[in-house]
Amino acid sequence: MGSLKAVLKHPDDFYPLLKLKIAVKKAEKQIPSEPHWGFCYSMLHKVSRSFGLVIQQLNPELRDAVCIFYLVLRALDTVEDDTSIASDIKVPILIAFHKHIYDRDWHFACGTKEYKVLMDQFHHVSTAFSELKKGYQDAIEDITMRMGAGMAKFICKEVETIDDYDEYCHYVAGLVGLGLSKLFHASGTEKLFSDSISNSMGLFLQKTNIIRDYLEDINEIPKSRMFWPREIWSKYVNKLEDLKYEDNSEKAVQCLNDMVTNALIHIEDCLKYMSELRDPAVFRFCAIPQIMAIGTLALCYNNIEVFRGVVKMRRGLTAKVIDRTKTMADVYQAFYDFSSLLKNKVDMHDPNAKTTLNRIEAAQKICQDSGTLSNRKSYIVKREPSYSPALIALLIIILAILYAYLSANRSNKIKVTL
Template structure:
């Protein structure tokens, strides 16, 4: 499992160059304000690093290995925020061991199996990984020290999930993903268990009832399968050796070898296989909607809802899109910012799922082998959204409208706001927040 696959990334702050960003804003001027809000929220989150050395290390490392995740958890209350931060870093470390192909199997498997014990050891560390992940592993004692300061119910939840995930990872070190059953099992170990663990942490905080394992598992699998689909090209080209998780039971219907999907002469078969994979992922969407509809705490709700909307949006973009096998397919960062800025209630979630599902359905070709099943799953999602009775309140994330302003005016506004941000954020950070609230 790639570390990036623990959660669907919203890496909008470092995507693309300045000219590409400007062109995107000129085409979608309504993206400008959400982008500014998100930029300031990221800066604010980075300023909230705790003073204690071990907690300072943990939150600094969180920003380094996943800026988007750090931004989302910043909204949680302090005790739950700390627990989720440590949970995430523990799983990142576990994931780093699994991913490092330089570690011999006979060394790696025992570490994965015993990792849940190491989180209690302030002196344990293991050198592996690269860049920030190597720093995390070399200085893991900071994570263990912070873990030991969490409440016992949080510790037990993190220990339990780490133990089960490590055992599952160890199992798949020597096992290929052959069947759809293998695929679901692997995704359960590396992502479904994350969903179960978060549900346990939410419950331990006293803010939520304990969600069922089935619904929690679906929350993880929906994100994991979306990332596995989206990251095909990056994963298949990985050096020195790729680790792929598209099940043979699906791809073997279209090509002889999984890598054949990336070759232009197999484009038609590749897209058919891609659509098969997307259809498989859609089976979890209804469970995700049910899980989110039962959440009570606004901060926990946003924490859960934003990645799920990103997942359905990413599936809508990937479906029937040969570019998955040519490069990177992701939502434009302005649209991502609008999702993050505009997701506050369950009606927002129903609206986004409804719009993205309609977008996906419009791309279904009746000649595709799985078109009937794909449409059936999309209809079930659309029906659930309609039955909520909230669609009249929805915000449309994907329906394009003509720009309300001419290009020259937009450029002038962009420059003025950029100057304001540079001035206010560098010398008076609180003033920037006040400014954005005034124009909201």
């Protein structure tokens, strides 16, 4: 759950956080008993708890396919990310990875922490993959093959132009969008979306992550590869790492805003894709990450802290998004509100201000034209009201009672066991 300080500052986060905590615990208890499926779902929750939660809301057949798809691509990504692997070893593995998913004896030592466990015990993933329907297997194999080839290409190629940037993001994330569309269609729940619109769903998420993770990536030891395109950052500094230095703060923010503006171009496709989904569980699975992305971009825009530390949505706000995203009207409201937050931060002296505003207003028009926006000020972007000391004290008492209750139950269970 979020920190006590954060909950006291945003008391209305408490209930969504509590619901999220309960939902995560419930999902963890639903892990299958078979060793290979148990490993896969346990690993899913370790590498992405929130993503694991929305996956487990899908129908069982599709849920298993998406779980394996996610773990296969996480494993592929682990190979790509491991800078200790020489290129002459790494490239052949990436290119042949789609074949390894059929080999129950294959594993490869790389990665750290839970990712190392995933790679060491990849046979569990292969075993689970072998139990999926052929339509799911074919989709996962095809995307893994194309993604591995694309990753291999960029091991030996820098991201120079915006076209390179879009191509790299297509390989590592746009193809995920294409693959998910194929899995949804194979399950019989959705129509088959076009590659173009599916690609945008992945690019919007990937570009947001690349923007948000600048400092973590640039400071990584051994040095991580960077994917901010030279065509953008060279307008502001001589070297990409120069953006993190205080003397370059003004140029760094302008470059950041340029990157965010580039990401905004995908919003129209994303809204169109989500508006045409039919299955409620598939809709939530797709919509929650997209709202998180526009929210993260709104926080990052014009924010020097991207080059100083971690900028991300607080956990309580994330819990609210997960709890309250149920319909397309919720998506339109969230995108409108977060884009309004972003719009209010635009400095007209910024070199890209006009383009930024045009893209924001185009997105807002789609939301307005839906006819679903409410007049209320959304919970997502409103400034939290001041709470009286009495209300804060009451919240602390409730938390203390809840903690005492849980501790007593835990003690009773221990006594029974003894």
